[in-house]
Each structure stands twice: as structure tokens, then as C-alpha cells.
Amino acid sequence: MQYALLIYEDEAIYGPDKAGPAMEEIVSCHMAFNRELGSARIGGAGLKGTVSATTIRTKNGAKSVHDGPYAEAKEQLGGFYLIEAPDLDAAIAIARKVPVLQDGAIEIGPLLGGA
Amino acid sequence: MSADLLAAAVRQAGGRIVAALAARYRDLDLAEEAFAEACARAAGAWSREEPPRDAAAWLYRTAERCALDWLRRRQVRQRLRPDPPPPTPTVEDEMSDDASLIPDERLRLIFVCCHPAVAPEARAALTLRLVCGLSTLEIAEAFLLTEATLAQRLVRAKRKIAEAGVPFEIPGPDAWPERLEAVLSTIEIAYSKAHEDAAGAGPHAAYAEEMLGATRVLAELLPREPEVLALAATVRYAEARRPARLDDGGVMVPLAEQDPRFFDRARIAEAEAYLHQAARLNPAGPRALHAAIHSAWCARCSLEEPAPWPAVLRLYDALLTLGDDPVVRLNRAVALNEVMGAAAALAEIEALNGAGLAAFRPYHAVRAALLTKVGRKVEARDAYRRLLALAPPSAERLWLEKCLATLEH
Known part of the structure; x- marks a missing residue:
């Protein structure tokens, strides 16, 4: 099956431009994790800070463009992986290894049609 | 007659059949529906003809055939190549009983x-x-x-x-x-x-x-997991005391007043065997300690024998060393009351205030009893009223009303 691993962390720890020493540390962790994933990795990316995010909302058929992320929360979507795993337990085992610097959460979602 | 046979087979082997089907086809709905269909067919077939010698095996085979039919139809719909047909049951299969036919x-x-x-x-x-x-x-x-x-x-x-x-798998060791x-x-x-x-x-x-x-x-x-065995013991100890948990008027009897003459000794023997085995593997596991507390109560032969409060207190102390748990603290306070007095126990209970026990009836029950014992009657009455507002089962309600009534004089 195919799963998305959505990474939620408090982006404040990475500094205003996601460029501080914490960022260097997490990037090298992700590079090591990527190597470990090998062929189980279908895709993935890190996102710039939510200050650069733009949201398009649809309401009653009308679309409007807004500054900022979809949801204001203590932890923000900071990146994602798409992986191939035989079942949920295998996906959980991989998700446990996704580097997270401090507190955070990894949401595991099976992809539609990814059986 | 055939309806009784079917009901008995469902009770006795239903879980095993559904589990076997689910594990084989990795589909819970398919397993349930196939089993339901097999039961429906049995209801018809067994009233028309001679019921089978082994009802469970009949149900399993029929359910398996239904599941395969459905799967094949589904696969055809999805233009997938169907699996090879299932092996026709051999004479041996037909003869064998469900114990060997239905994988557990x-x-x-x-x-x-x-x-x-x-x-x-x-x-x-x-x-x-x-x-x-x-x-x-x-x-x-x-x-x-x-x-x-x-x-x-x-x-x-x-x-x-x-x-x-x-996954439909037993998880790996990690x-x-x-x-x-x-x-x-x-x-x-x-x-x-x-x-x-x-x-x-x-x-x-x-x-x-x-x-x-x-x-x-x-x-x-x-059989090698101490916590599993200890839980099996606890359930049996607790069930063994059930006949002593109600008086003739249907009122709940508190643990220390339950008459050991009414305990189910056969159930206790079963529990002892499980606990013995669990303690051999790991005597200090949390569930083994819980079972040991139940065991201490069940070891009493009559109400004349002193209640095992000191031993119970030691066991709760041991449980607390494994991890802080408000419910363990609450139960420990009950034993503490008997060993050290109500004031000490009440101090422990008050420290639990705000530990998320507001809707937990035992918390209010212990607190009310302790308040009564130290003579704080107004607060005790309040606590009992709050308890009664939490909709306890009838036996408990009757007992609480009795406690409240003694305070009202």
C-alpha cells in the first residue's frame, strides 16, 4: 500500500526563515532517513515556513485567496513523505523513524487508490 | 431441535469460525457475512434433512464456500484472474472434527x-x-x-x-x-x-x-505471558466473589463484609492456578500484583478471620512503585484507612482532588465513607448525594442510600 506521512512540528524552533542551526540539524537527519528509506520512498518534501503559505478557500462556489496556512495551530504541516509499505504496521514502523526535533506528530494516511 | 443445535454451534464455535475466515481472506466484513449466510443456510437445511454430525465443521465449510463464491464474483467484476478453485474436501476432511478442521x-x-x-x-x-x-x-x-x-x-x-x-498478523517481537x-x-x-x-x-x-x-x-x-495469566486469574477471583456481593435485599455488600462461605471455590482454584503460573514468570508485574490482591481476599474462609488489609496495603505499595496511578492511590487509601486510620487515608484522598476522578464513582464512595468515619457529616452527606447523582447500578444505589440514611439521624 501507499501512505502519506505528514509531519507536524512547531516551526518556531527552526527560526523565522527555517535557516538556523536547528534546520541544519533536522535536514541532515532527513537526509539520513531518506537513505534508509531507499526504494520505500515514493516522494516527499519539506515546506518553507507558514509565513510563505497561501490558502485558497472555496465558499458557496466562490474562491478567494488568503495569506497564511489553512489552519492556525500550535504545530504546522512542515513536510511530508509518500511511501510504499506492505501494511499499516510497516508504515507505522517507518513513521516512527521520521526525524522530529522536539515535540511533534506524524500523521499516517493511506493514499486513495494506493492499495 | 435443529435450531438448538445451530444456536449451540454458533455459541461454541462462531468466534473461531469467523476468526479463521477473517485471517484467511483478510476481510472482516466478508468473514462475518459468510458466516451469517452459512447460519441462514443451516437453519433451512438442518430442518429439512438430518443435521450434520459436526455442526461447527459444516458451518465452517459452508461459510468458506460462500466467501469464495463472493470473492470470485468480485474478482470477475474487477476483471482479475480468479484464484484456483478450493480443494474439494477429501474423505478425511469430511471425517475430521472441527478442532482440526478450523484453524484457530x-x-x-x-x-x-x-x-x-x-x-x-x-x-x-x-x-x-x-x-x-x-x-x-x-x-x-x-x-x-x-x-x-x-x-x-x-x-x-x-x-x-x-x-x-x-495487517492480519500477530505483531513481531519489537x-x-x-x-x-x-x-x-x-x-x-x-x-x-x-x-x-x-x-x-x-x-x-x-x-x-x-x-x-x-x-x-x-x-x-x-501460556508464557505472565500479564495474560494474571488477568485470567483476576477475572476469576472477581467472579468467584460474585455470589457474596449482594445481600438478601439486593443491596451491595462491601468487600470486607462479603461472606467467604459464598465464594465459588472451584473458580478460585482456577484463578490460583493461573496466578501461580503468572507469579512464577514475573511476580512483580502490575497485573500479577492486582491478582494477588484479589487472591488475598479470596483466601479468607470466614468473616471471623481478620480481613487481609495489611497484606493488601503492601501490595498497593508495590503497585505504586511501578507507576503513579490515581486509581491505585484511591484503592490504597481504603487499605490505609484500615491500617493507619481514616485521617491518614483522607489526606491521601484529598491529594487526589483534580486527578480526573470527578465522574469516578469509587472516588466519591471512598471519600464519603472516610468523611463519615472522621465525623465530617455534612460533607459526607454531600458526597453521597453527588454519588447518587452519578446513576449507580441498583445494588450500589441501595447501599449508598443506606449509608446516607445512617448519616441523617
Whole structure:
């Protein structure tokens, strides 16, 4: 099956431009994790800070463009992986290894049609 | 006659059949529906013809055939190449009884139902439905939910299992501690619901029986896991005291006043065997300590014998060294009251204020009894009234009303 691993962390720890020493540390962790994933990795990316995010909302058929992320929360979507795993337990085992610097959460979602 | 035979076979082997089908086809709905179809066919066939010698084996074979038919039709629809047809049963198959015919996949199914990715409130219900074979109505009554709510919860849980790709496997050794814990706490939650009602007359009555069965199965399947054995012991000790938990007027009898002459000695012997084995493997596990507390109460032969409070207090002390738990502290305070006096116990209880026990009836019950004992009658009355407002089962309500009445004079 195919799963998305959505990474939620408090982006404040990475500094205003996601460029501080914490960022260097997490990037090298992700590079090591990527190597470990090998062929189980279908895709993935890190996102710039939510200050650069733009949201398009649809309401009653009308679309409007807004500054900022979809949801204001203590932890923000900071990146994602798409992986191939035989079942949920295998996906959980991989998700446990996704580097997270401090507190955070990894949401595991099976992809539609990814059986 | 054939209806009785069918009902008995469903009770006795239903869980095992559904588990075997689910493990084989990795599809809970398919397993349930195929089994239901087999039962429907049995109801017709067994009244027309001679019922089979081995009803469970007949049901399993028929359900298997239904499942395969459906799968093949589904695969044809999806333009997939169908699997080779199932082997026709050999003469030996036909002769063999269900014990060897139906593979025992119940443990696998228990792990699926109690997967941490399944909503905690659905795990016990799903286990009771699929592994123990209880009807949705029976489970709904046990959990005090409407049948529609419970059914919806089951549908959602089964959908989650299918769509998220929960594997139909017994987890590997690294995942074992977390996964087994989820299984055991599911059974504990289910049993505490059954145990809560001293009368055993309420909706939970039949259900305690199921918990005896579920823990026996688990202990049979995992005879080297001390926590599993200890839980099987605890359920049996608790059930052994059931005849002593009510007086003639249907009023709940507190633990220390339960007359040991009414204890079910055969049940206690079973419990002792499980606890003995558990303690040999790990005497200091949390569930082994809990079972040891039950064992101390069940070891009493008459009310003349002193209650085992000092031993119980030591066991709760040992439990606290494993981890801080407000419910353990609460129970320890009851023993502390008997050993060190009510003032010391009350101080412990007051320290628990705000530990999320506001809706937990035992908290208010212990507090009310201690307040009574130290002579703070107004607060005690308040605590009893608050308790009665939490809708206790009738046996407990009668007892609380009695306690409240003594305060009113």
C-alpha cells in the first residue's frame, strides 16, 4: 500500500526563515532517513515556513485567496513523505523513524487508490 | 431441535469460525457475512434433512464456500484472474472434527481488533462481536449504548482496519509490549463494565461469562505471558466473589463484609492456578500484583478471620512503585484507612482532588465513607448525594442510600 506521512512540528524552533542551526540539524537527519528509506520512498518534501503559505478557500462556489496556512495551530504541516509499505504496521514502523526535533506528530494516511 | 443445535454451534464455535475466515481472506466484513449466510443456510437445511454430525465443521465449510463464491464474483467484476478453485474436501476432511478442521486464528483476530490504530472505544466491542460472537444488541446493552450507535462504531472500526491496511498478523517481537498491552487493557475495560454491577442482573450479566472465555482463550494461546495469566486469574477471583456481593435485599455488600462461605471455590482454584503460573514468570508485574490482591481476599474462609488489609496495603505499595496511578492511590487509601486510620487515608484522598476522578464513582464512595468515619457529616452527606447523582447500578444505589440514611439521624 501507499501512505502519506505528514509531519507536524512547531516551526518556531527552526527560526523565522527555517535557516538556523536547528534546520541544519533536522535536514541532515532527513537526509539520513531518506537513505534508509531507499526504494520505500515514493516522494516527499519539506515546506518553507507558514509565513510563505497561501490558502485558497472555496465558499458557496466562490474562491478567494488568503495569506497564511489553512489552519492556525500550535504545530504546522512542515513536510511530508509518500511511501510504499506492505501494511499499516510497516508504515507505522517507518513513521516512527521520521526525524522530529522536539515535540511533534506524524500523521499516517493511506493514499486513495494506493492499495 | 435443529435450531438448538445451530444456536449451540454458533455459541461454541462462531468466534473461531469467523476468526479463521477473517485471517484467511483478510476481510472482516466478508468473514462475518459468510458466516451469517452459512447460519441462514443451516437453519433451512438442518430442518429439512438430518443435521450434520459436526455442526461447527459444516458451518465452517459452508461459510468458506460462500466467501469464495463472493470473492470470485468480485474478482470477475474487477476483471482479475480468479484464484484456483478450493480443494474439494477429501474423505478425511469430511471425517475430521472441527478442532482440526478450523484453524484457530482467534489470537490473530484479537490483535487486529485491538490494534492501536483502532479507536479505543471500539476495540472491546469489535473483539466481543468478532471473537466472542456476541450480537450487536448484546454488546450495545453491555456498553449502555443504542444498537444503532454501537453498530455505527463497529462499521467505522472495520472500515478503518480495511482502509488503513491494518495487517492480519500477530505483531513481531519489537511491537509486542505495546500491542499486548492494548489487548489486555481492552479486556480489562470490558470486564470492569461487567464487574461494576454487583447484582449481575443488569445488561452485563452474560458478558462476565464472555470475559472468562476471552481470558481463557488468551491464556491458552499465550501460556508464557505472565500479564495474560494474571488477568485470567483476576477475572476469576472477581467472579468467584460474585455470589457474596449482594445481600438478601439486593443491596451491595462491601468487600470486607462479603461472606467467604459464598465464594465459588472451584473458580478460585482456577484463578490460583493461573496466578501461580503468572507469579512464577514475573511476580512483580502490575497485573500479577492486582491478582494477588484479589487472591488475598479470596483466601479468607470466614468473616471471623481478620480481613487481609495489611497484606493488601503492601501490595498497593508495590503497585505504586511501578507507576503513579490515581486509581491505585484511591484503592490504597481504603487499605490505609484500615491500617493507619481514616485521617491518614483522607489526606491521601484529598491529594487526589483534580486527578480526573470527578465522574469516578469509587472516588466519591471512598471519600464519603472516610468523611463519615472522621465525623465530617455534612460533607459526607454531600458526597453521597453527588454519588447518587452519578446513576449507580441498583445494588450500589441501595447501599449508598443506606449509608446516607445512617448519616441523617
